[in-house]
Amino acid sequence: MTIDRAVMMFAGFMVLLSLALGVYVSPWWYLLNAFVGLNLMQASVTGFCPAAIAFRKFGVRAGSAFQ
Secondary structure, eight states: OBHHHHHHHHHHHHHHHHHHHHHHTOGGGHHHHHHHHHHHHHHHHHOOOHHHHHHHHTTOBOOOTTO
């Protein structure tokens, strides 16, 4: 798995987790969805992604998502 795919999987997991927590625990968890979305938009514009940096430190190999 490449960093690109790992970041997409992590973002998807966080969205689904926050939806479940919003339904079953508290609607305040929907703010996590907003944070994930804003982070994805920010990363697409600036190229800076904290999750990608973390995955790189864990040894996930670099790559391109859609090749």
